[in-house]
Amino acid sequence: MKSLCAVTVVVLILCASVSTIAADNVSVIDGDTIKIDGRTIRLWGIDAPELYQTCEREGKPFQCGEIAREVLKSFIQNDTPQCTKKATDRYKRTVAQCTVDGVDLGSAMVNLGWALDYEHYSKGFYAFEQGKAQAKKRGLWNAKFTTPWGWRKDHRRSKH
DSSP: HHHHHHHHHHHHHHHTTTOOOSTEEEEEETTTTEETTTEEEEETTTEOOOOOEEEEEEEEOHHHHHHHHHHHHHHHHHHOEEEEEEEOOTSSEEEEEEEEEEEEEEHHHHHSSEEEOHHHHHHTTTTTHHHHHHHTTTOOOOOOOOOOOHHHHHHHHHHO
């Protein structure tokens, strides 16, 4: 348990050092959404905690949505992702599979446990990475969490 906590601390320190994206045309909205040249792109096949979503570890809440965003920022750093459009969602966002230096951002986020395979859309494309993250208790798998889709559903209900 201590080694996982140490890894989390290291990731947070690294992420904090990459708090802004240097590329003028790229920003990270949350753990599965970016903007390139003002165009919103939702990463295909994954679902990360919502920006204001909290999770729980050792009985204490933490900002897992914010951590997911910082982890995605750490992958992008100063690069502009290369994206292949897969669809347009109901919010008129481009849904795309994006890479940086040949690394699939969706795969990386799921592999580290800060996003889930969104099987409804991916048809299990990232299931292998998710299995590895879960087995090694990486990211969300080292915490109590509500799936992002479950969290959104619960919070939509509470607004009415």
